[in-house]
Amino acid sequence: MRLRDVPSADYAFAYRDPPTSGNAINGLGEADRRRPKSVFHGTGGEILAWSALDRLFVALNTGAAMWATVRNLWVLRDADGPLAETRVSVDDPSAMAASIKGKGRDFGADLVGVTPLVEEHVFEGRDIPYKNAICLGFAMDRAAMAGVPDRRSNREVMEAYVRSSKTAVRLAAHIRSLGWPARAYGLNCNDIQQLPLAINAGLGELGKHGSLICLDHGSNLRLSTVLTDLPLAYDSPVDIGVDDLCRTCRRCTIDCPPAAIGDAKQLVRGETKWYVDFDKCAPYFTKTWGCGICIEVCPWSEPGRGPRLSEKLLSKRNATAARQTAARDSVSTAA
Numbered sequence: 001m002r003l004r005d006v007p008s009a010d011y012a013f014a015y016r017d018p019p020t021s022g023n024a025i026n027g028l029g030e031a032d033r034r035r036p037k038s039v040f041h042g043t044g045g046e047i048l049a050w051s052a053l054d055r056l057f058v059a060l061n062t063g064a065a066m067w068a069t070v071r072n073l074w075v076l077r078d079a080d081g082p083l084a085e086t087r088v089s090v091d092d093p094s095a096m097a098a099s100i101k102g103k104g105r106d107f108g109a110d111l112v113g114v115t116p117l118v119e120e121h122v123f124e125g126r127d128i129p130y131k132n133a134i135c136l137g138f139a140m141d142r143a144a145m146a147g148v149p150d151r152r153s154n155r156e157v158m159e160a161y162v163r164s165s166k167t168a169v170r171l172a173a174h175i176r177s178l179g180w181p182a183r184a185y186g187l188n189c190n191d192i193q194q195l196p197l198a199i200n201a202g203l204g205e206l207g208k209h210g211s212l213i214c215l216d217h218g219s220n221l222r223l224s225t226v227l228t229d230l231p232l233a234y235d236s237p238v239d240i241g242v243d244d245l246c247r248t249c250r251r252c253t254i255d256c257p258p259a260a261i262g263d264a265k266q267l268v269r270g271e272t273k274w275y276v277d278f279d280k281c282a283p284y285f286t287k288t289w290g291c292g293i294c295i296e297v298c299p300w301s302e303p304g305r306g307p308r309l310s311e312k313l314l315s316k317r318n319a320t321a322a323r324q325t326a327a328r329d330s331v332s333t334a335a
Contacts, residue, residue: 060289148292210275
């Protein structure tokens with residue numbers, strides 16, 4: 001996808017007293033692992049360093065997006081609930097995981113994966129009593145996203161969140177009907193980081209633009225999560241060749257109006273990974289109803305292109321590895 005004219009990174013707003021850098025709050029440059037801290041929206045209502053920008057984001061948003069937010073909140077009123085009196089015993093976690101994944105897809109998810117809930121993906125100050133995370137992915141309408149950042153794409157994003165919340169709520173209710181605790185997270189995700197959990201659950205890999213890239217839909221999707229104690233077999237992270245693409249592709253870097261996307265991985269809370277400059281991204285995100293440019297210009301988001309890209313990238317990697325092995329063997333034999 002190629003962009004048409006997009007809003008510039010000039011703003012009619014600014015902080016009188018700039019808050020603590022969002023990059024510092026996120027742990028950019030920190031060598032030690034720690035739990036993440038809340039920075040922007042999805043925070044549970046507390047006042048944060050960047051809350052003023054969050055309030056402006058809400059004020060500038062479209063009427064359709066605000067209505068979708070209200071619908072989301074209404075759906076998520078049932079995020080938790082009572083358990084069935086009789087608990088279904090689970091002798092085969094693999095069979096139960098297959099059943100739950102099937103239910104997730106029946107309820108509307110395009111992607112479903114399971115991973116343990118680890119402390120480093122729970123926000124600081126949150127106490128989560130669940131062991132497992134069921135991660136759900138929902139593809140967005142590509143045609144509706146073609147004009148990012150515009151009102152139509154903003155509406156599609158919010159509608160995708162409604163779909164994701166509904167599915168998570170239905171799946172959590174199904175699990176509770178089995179006598180096991182479960183809580184749904186959609187737009188109300190103020191306890192956990194959904195993206196790294198989805199990566200651990202095998203839904204996709206982290207892209208240079210800081211978002212998930214999955215095999216079939218690229219980054220053109222939204223996430224929701226169900227946390228539960230239901231015994232489930234876990235999925236594993238996947239390698240579909242995302243790093244092979246992102247190391248050389250500069251599409252999102254070039255097309256990002258505030259220049260928030262760099263070409264090198266960075267150290268963030270003890271992990272070297274792709275990282276987007278929060279202080280540059282957040283104001284433009286606010287100005288443009290949630291932007292979305294980087295996820296849509298990504299070559300992987302082109303419908304039908306992902307599987308071919310993955311096959312080509314992995315084949316090229318394997319061929320390179322084979323040549324390197326042959327060269328080493330040749331040197332060793334000669335010596």
